[in-house]
Every structure is written in structure tokens, then in C-alpha cells.
Amino acid sequence: MRFWLPEASSSAPEVDHLIIALVLISCAVLALVFGLILLYLFKYRAGSGIDRGALAEKTWRLETAWTVATLIAFFGLFIWGADLYVRLFQPPADAMKIYVIAKQWMWKVEHPGGQREIDAVHVPAGRPIQLIMTSEDVIHDFSVPAFRIKYDVLPGRYETLWFSADRPGTYHLFCTQLCGVGHAAMVGEIVVMAAPSYQKWLEQNDAGETLAAAGKTLFMRYGCSGCHGGNGVGGNESASTVRAPALAGLYGSPVSVADGRVVTADDRYIRDCILLPDTQRVASYSPVMPSFAGQIGEADLIAIIAYIKSLTPENPS
């Protein structure tokens, strides 16, 4: 047993500083409240003959004073907490992406290199990692106390979470959103490794093909290539039966959608386009794509997205 928690991520010390500040403020307020109460209980107990003097009738000065003081203190805490929160959820652009699929009651993890694991995530130390998470059934929550982060994992959409683990070691992974009978068993470990041992781990767990390569096979099998072209080069009426947007270079670029908005084509956008193609259709294309909702499982979706991500205009395959 222990009464401290390791600070194993780059943001953990910042969260701890805020919590320590809150503890100190709380102790000061408690000392004031308990101190005054105990003082008055003793000094003004019914039996004490102390002279009470004249009672103050006007109270608004004191009321204003402690209201304003409370407001200022609270506003300061709000700013501190809000600033930290915004940074906790802004991943660096170069973060390595790992996919997490939650289901009752396990964590399935897929690495870009094709490595797969259950209830464990191996990550290199000192490198920002972004998790792209979804659930196959109910709401779960990916929580790593040693990193001071958590976020709910919802069915039907992608949520993301990022961290940079700076200390090699093994840390608890908990599901912290009640997800049914096996909730307490939905635990795992985050293994943070120094670069050389991480490289060794990647090689030992080599699945033979990368996630993108697996995605390419699925891209053909589900018939995506029929319209979007063999290498995602896009279709036009002369080359195929329908006109479909090119997918090479799509990932991370701005897309003008039919309702006039411009959105960034991230994992969540591509997922929505596959499952609900009419909601964010690319402007100037007609709504002919069928929905694949219910036909492609979460794991296959991840592979297909990884494949689309791997397509660049210079290197379409």
C-alpha cells in the first residue's frame, strides 16, 4: 500500500499543483471557520459573563466584503482549472495515434503497425500518444490515475485522449464509468517503455501487416474502391459508374460540406462519412453513397480509416 500516486505523465505535476493549491485554500478556510466557531463557542457561551457590548445592526458591509472575496477567489480557481483543462485535451500535432475499442468488459487496442493487445497498452516513453476511442456497447471510461487523465468512451462516436508518459513503468488502467456486472474487472495496464525496449516489443508483436494494409483489403472487400477508385484516387463518371471524391490526402485537410460548413477530415469525420454519409457530404457531390451503419464493425472501421489516412496524393497506394 502507499499514500502517494506516481506522477507519470507530463501533465500530472500540473494537475497535482492545482490540487495542492485547492488543499491549501481549503485548510485555510477550514481553519478560519472552525477557529471562529470554537472561539465564539468558548467566548460567548451562555455562562460566560463577558461584556457583549452593543450589537451591530448594519451587516451589509461585512456581507459585501465576504461575497466579493469569495467571488474573486472562485474566479481565480476557475481560470486555473479551465486553462489546465483546455491544455489537457489539446493533443500535439505529432502525437502517435493508437486505437482503443471498449466492450463489456475488455479493452481492445490496435497499434498503427498492426500490433493488437487486450487490456494492455504498450507505449514509448516521452512521446505524445493520442488515443482514439470508441465503444461497441455501453459507455465506458478510459482512466489512468498515474497520468491524471480520463475520458468517457461512447458507443457510436470517437472520443480522443492524449498523454505523454515520461516514466517507464506499469500503471493501472481503470474503466470508471459503470458499464455492467463486469465493471470492476474492466481493468488493464499501461506499460510505458524506453525507446529500445518499445522497439523490441513492436517487433515481437509484429502482426505481419500494418493496420493500413489490413484496411486496404477491407477497402476492396466492402466495395469502397468501386466508386472511390482502387487506390482512393477518386472516381469520375468516365472511370467508374459514379462520381466520388478522391480520398488520397483527405486526412487532416479541410473539407467543404454540402451545408456550407468547412470541417477538418479527422478520424471522427471519416467514420461519420462511412456510417452516415448524408450528414456531412462533400459539397458538389450527389448523395449516392449508401450507409454502412451496422455492416462494418468497429475494428474494421479503424483499419479502413488507417488505410485512408495512409493515402497521400504523392503516394496513392
Added chain:
Amino acid sequence: MTMAVLEVGEERSSYLTDGVTLRSWLLTTDHKRIGLLYLGSITLFFFVGGAAAALVRYNLIVPEGMIASAETYNRLFTLHGVVMVWFFLIPAVPVTIGNFMVPLMLGARDLAFPKLNLFSWYLFIVGGAVTLYALFVGGVDTGWTFYTPLSSDYAKGHVVATVVGIFIAGFSSIATGLNFIVTIHRLRAPGMTWYRMPVFLWSLYATSVILVLATPVLAMTLLLLAFERIFHIGVFDPAVGGDPLLFQHLFWFYSHPAVYVMILPGFGVISEIIPAFSRKRLFGYAFVVWCSISIAVVSFLVWGHHMFVAGTSLYSALVFSILSYMVSVPSAIKVFNWIGTMHKGFIRFDAPMLYALGFIGLFTMGGLTGLFVAALGADVHLTQTYFVVAHFHYVMVGGMVSAFFAGLHYWWPKITGRMYPEMWGRGGALIIFIGFNLTFFPQFILGYLGMPRRYHAYPPEFQVLNVLSSAGATILAVGYLLPLAYLTWSLFRGDRAPANPWGATGLEWRTASPPPTENFVVTPEVTEPPYSYSPPEAIERHV
């Protein structure tokens, strides 16, 4: 001028002696008797919920869990949450002390709608019976929050029956709230202006507004949940086209204001007791009153703070965080005003005052730890852990239950016509304060260390703190059983209570203990502001 107060006499008739048959109790429209019917019912629910809590703490003594099955454990904490929230905490003060005291404090004969009042109790009992039936014949393992799609699609158990029970009991809340609002508007005694009303009545007024406005949202939400579970229409489950976050928004839109339904009446009780036992006017009366009203208003605007890591937008988190700080300012102001009231007072240490002081201490702890979870960056780490469990137990159990006991002891002579045994009362207050802190303080540390809520088994490094917490729970259990024992004893053997044992102001003390069925022989008239306490020489103590 006629004497408004009857002399205490053995043979005098009171609401307790007018009719002794079961029928005269079950069909009564007397707010005082209905208050006692409620007191009996919520006491039962409190000990059912408490027994479940005891088993939860028992299970957590060892890391692998003392209770063999995770399913049983999940059902136990769900039962504990559902029963305690809807069948104890929300109704506790309003329907027992409130029901009894609102007409007496207003100088009225009864509530505005006495039959509706009785009907509310029947709704409450039917709702409670349905829920208890569902929880005992098989139970539910979704937690009291019923998050979708777990509750609508995946969970086994009697979800629909449980929410139907809560749905029915909700109408009891709405009817009670309506009754209080109309009564306070229409049935104030001559001279009882709004600013002469005791803070307890203001608190119940604010509480009633929340009950009337928020409870229908819960009713809708539970109905939609039942529809989705039975007919598989897509409202909350994304697999059938719904949105799981919609449920959380609707649920917390009710359930956060409901937190203030639980605590505001407690504020009211404390605001009566501190002046009475300090022999001083309440410090900053108007501030305390308007704090209650502003809490009621702002409480509707903070629900999103339950969802900082749930998948809502960054900007909504910022807005809900600052609003959460705003709603805690009036509570802080109240604490300062209670302390201001004690300043230069003549403070006595009877049991109601000790419970009230316990309330201030525990509520302050609960309020301060609320600042931790309102701070976004800290909430990410602390939410969904035992830190949150400890935080809301400090407010709801440490605060609210202490306030309930404070009020129960304070008005016990009025309600029953008997004094409770003073030394036992003081001992009970002390044991509850100590037992409570031993139970829940270790949970703050557990939460910081990362122990998640609702875990039937946990990693071994959390064991020491869990054992401490469970040990504290045994002391707390003794603390809660003590008042049950000595208050029951006092019903039969306690000293007869005079009309005004505390020398307190307020119309309820100007009639006999226990009051006659018609409350006041002559309608009282109010000629001065509340809490006009005189120096102690003028007080006649009861013993």
C-alpha cells in the same frame, strides 16, 4: 385579550389524541399527522438504504470483495442510491418537519390543500412500494443514475419497475411543492409579511419551486427510458439511432437541482437553530433569504458539471465550470452568516445546536471539496472516483442528515409533547460527527489515489483506507441507531414538554406541545421581525 397559549395539562386534547383508530390516521387530512406518517415511512427507507450501505462497506473490507458476486454488489449500491436519494434525502425535511411546521410557523390551520397532502403521502408509499418490490425481487445494477444505453438496452433486472416507482413518487414531490407554494402565498397569519417569515419557510419555498419545475423533467426522462427499454424506440441508444448524452443532460437537469432540494431545507433548519441557541437575531437575514432564492435559480444552470469528461464540448465545460463556482458563493455566504450570528451571542449547547454545529463543519468540508471538482483540470482526475463519493456524502449525509437530526431534536418537543433525553442527544450528535468523518475522510484520499467508484473488487494497495472507512461506518451506524432508540423511548417515557422549551421565537412555539388539532386556539398575530431574541435573563428553561 384571549390567551393564545394553552396551559400544559395531562388531560388536554391534542392532534395526537383526537382519534386513535388506524382509520383516523390513514385517512387524516391533518398536516401534523401526515407529517408523522411521512416520518415513519422515511425512517423505514433510511434504514433499508442504510443496510445496503453497510453491506457495501462490508464488501470492501478485502480487495477481492467479501460478497461473492459482482452482480449482488452492483445491485446493493444501486438500491442504496435509489432509496436514499428519492425516498429519503429528497423528501426528508420537507415532508416531515416541513409538513408539520409550515402551517404552524405561518400561523395557519393547515396546508392549503389538506386532501392533496394526504394523496401525496399515498403516492409516495405506492412509489416506494413499487421501487422496493423491484429492488428486492431481482434488483437493478445500473446505479441510481440509470445511464443509457446500459439501462435501456444492456442491463438485466427490473429497470422499468424501478423507474415506474420513482416516477410515481415524483408526483408526490410535485404535489407537496405546489401545496407549500400556495400555502406560503395564501395562508400567512395577520402581520406575517414576507420579510417576517422565518428562513426555514423561505428555504422550503425555494425548494418547492425546484420540485415543481424540475421533477417533471425527471418524469419525462424516466418515461423515455422505459419506452426505449420496452419498445426499442431510438432515443438514447446509438445502436437504434439515439444519443446517450441526451439522457445525461436530461437526467442531470433534474438531478442537480435535486441536490439543492436536499440541502436547502437543511439550510433552513440551521438558520432557525443557530439564532435560537445563540439568543441572537440571524445575522444578515435578507442575505440568507436571497441566497436561498438565488441558489434555486442558478441550480438549474449547472447540470453540465456532471459531464466534464463525458464527451460534451470544451466550451460548454468552461461555462458550466464558472456557473458551478457561482452557485457555491451563496452557500459560502450562509456559513459566514451563521458564524456571524454566534458572535456576541449567549450560546447554549443543547443537542439541536450540537447537530447544527456538526452540520456547519461537515457541510463546509463538503462545499470546499466541491471546489476541487468544479475546477476543470482537477475534476478530470477526481471525477468518477471515491473523491466524488466522499464529496457528495459530506454534503448530503454529513450535512443534510445532520440538519435533519438537528431539526428533529429541535422540534421534537413540539411534535410529540415529550422531551428527548438531553445527554443521549448530545452523545448521538458527537458519535455521528466522529463516525462520519472516519467513514468518509479516507475516501477523499482513496479518490485522489485513483480508486474508481462502483468497484466490487479493487487493487490491494487501496485496502488500508477501505478498512478504515468500513470501520468508521460501524461507528456511524451506531450513531444513527442511537436516536432511533432514545427518541422512541422518549415517546413513552420522556419528560412532558412545555409549549416553548427553548425560549424560541416563531409562531410554532406560541401554541401548546403537542399542538391542538386546529393548531391555534386563536389566530396569532405577528408584530415583530423574526428572531427577536431577548437576553438570556428573560428565558425560562424547561428543566
